[in-house]
Amino acid sequence: MRLSTVETIYEAALENPDIHFMSGDLGHVKTKEFQKNLRAQYLNAGMAEQNIIGVAAGLALTGKKVFAYSIVPFITLRCLEQIKDDVCNHNIDVTVIGIGGGFAYGNAGATHYSIEDIAALRALPNMKIVCPATPYEAKMLTKEVIRLGGPAYIRLGRGKEPNLEKEYSVEFGKAVVVNLGNDVTIFVSGPIISEALRAAEILEKENISTEVINMHTIKPLNADIVCDRAKKRKMLFTLEEHNVIGGLGSAVAEIVSKIRDPRAPLHCFGVPDKWPKLFGSQQYLREQMGISGELVAEKIKKEIKTL
Numbered sequence: 001m002r003l004s005t006v007e008t009i010y011e012a013a014l015e016n017p018d019i020h021f022m023s024g025d026l027g028h029v030k031t032k033e034f035q036k037n038l039r040a041q042y043l044n045a046g047m048a049e050q051n052i053i054g055v056a057a058g059l060a061l062t063g064k065k066v067f068a069y070s071i072v073p074f075i076t077l078r079c080l081e082q083i084k085d086d087v088c089n090h091n092i093d094v095t096v097i098g099i100g101g102g103f104a105y106g107n108a109g110a111t112h113y114s115i116e117d118i119a120a121l122r123a124l125p126n127m128k129i130v131c132p133a134t135p136y137e138a139k140m141l142t143k144e145v146i147r148l149g150g151p152a153y154i155r156l157g158r159g160k161e162p163n164l165e166k167e168y169s170v171e172f173g174k175a176v177v178v179n180l181g182n183d184v185t186i187f188v189s190g191p192i193i194s195e196a197l198r199a200a201e202i203l204e205k206e207n208i209s210t211e212v213i214n215m216h217t218i219k220p221l222n223a224d225i226v227c228d229r230a231k232k233r234k235m236l237f238t239l240e241e242h243n244v245i246g247g248l249g250s251a252v253a254e255i256v257s258k259i260r261d262p263r264a265p266l267h268c269f270g271v272p273d274k275w276p277k278l279f280g281s282q283q284y285l286r287e288q289m290g291i292s293g294e295l296v297a298e299k300i301k302k303e304i305k306t307l
Contacts, residue, residue: 001132001161001191002099004139005154006030009067012146013041019146020059022052024070026099031069050079056094057086065093065149071105072098072114072155080120088124088151095145095152096121101131101190102241102271103285104158110279114155115271119246121153122219128152129219130172131248133193134163137216140170148172155190158282162194175222181211184300185229185236189215189248192241195286198293199239203300210300218248226255230263234307237267239296241286244270267303269296 006021007030013019014037021034023044034042045052049070056066068075075098076083087094098117105112121127128151132138138156145152168176178193179200188196193214200210211233213225229236236256238249249268256266271289278288286292290299 001135001138001156002159003030004135005097005142005156006069008139008142009146010034010038012143013038016065017041018064020056020064020066022056022066022068024049024052024068024075026070047074049074050082053079053082053094053096054086057082057090057092060087060092060094061090065146067095067097069097069099071100071112072117073112076114076117076121076153083121083151084124088126091126091150093149093151095154097154097156099156100158101155102157102192103282106280106282106285108279110276113276115241115243115276116246117153117155118218118242118248119250122246122251124151126151127219128172128217129155130217131155131189132216133188133190133214134161136163136167137170137214141172141216144170144172157191161191162197170216173217173220173222175225176214176216177211178214179210179212181209182232183209183234184304185211185213185233186239186296187213187215187226187236187248187252188239189218190241192239192286192291195291195293195296196239199296199300202294202297206301208301208304215248215252218251221251221255223255226252227259230256230259230266233264235267235300235303236264237269237296237300239291240270241291242270243273244268245273267299269299
């Protein structure tokens with residue numbers, strides 16, 4: 001996912017000298033290609049995320065299209081003031097790319113968890129937010145962000161993201177149905193889509209027909225599909241590798257709350273609103289936070305019984 005995103009930016013930068021890429025002391029093969037072949041369009045600013053955003057904003061004010069790349073909690077929360085005042089306030093062409101969303105860096109401990117970033121950035125006017133589920137989707141959404149311009153946040157995994165069976169049309173702001181069903185719908189964003197599909201597989205065996213909808217664009221959210229399913233399904237669920245407050249679940253709830261009855265009840269699954277004092281692999285932490293496929297399926301079965 002990281003590779004496909006940076007590769008897409010690199011290819012665009014070869015054609016457009018106004019595209020600049022800034023890194024927070026991170027590197028892999030594609031950033032090295034930037035250094036070698038596009039030296040005037042690349043800057044490794046070190047572990048100084050506030051400076052990265054400030055410099056990116058300055059470049060954007062001169063007409064450049066800038067991508068600021070680092071680990072999620074550092075490139076979002078450490079420099080939130082700069083993103084708010086320097087980028088969103090001026091509505092300029094800076095894209096923040098965060099790698100390691102959710103518990104991707106789980107073995108590094110709580111300082112590296114990113115479970116509040118969407119909530120913080122979603123509240124900023126002019127900010128667009130995308131959360132790709134697969135490397136292919138990351139590539140296509142990066143192209144969309146380049147095309148659209150303006151402030152944006154691309155939330156990526158760290159690696160080993162799922163690959164869905166087939167490629168599909170990816171359009172900014174338009175959700176994608178990845179599993180058909182007509183009893184309940186799970187709205188999901190990001191690599192945790194693998195857990196939603198696992199939950200759907202389990203529920204199908206219990207004769208609960210489960211639709212999974214990939215909400216790769218969190219801001220602006222595809223309100224039409226949410227409203228449609230709220231009228232057609234028995235229950236709605238959201239699943240995210242993020243705090244239950246302020247993320248995808250909250251965004252869906254804001255839409256559902258405006259729908260007049262009758263509408264399906266909504267239940268939001270995410271990281272509980274408490275400080276996670278555990279560390280370990282991403283899968284281990286998903287299980288501990290109750291957002292693995294098996295645990296989500298159990299919760300949905302329990303809720304269905306209340307109907």
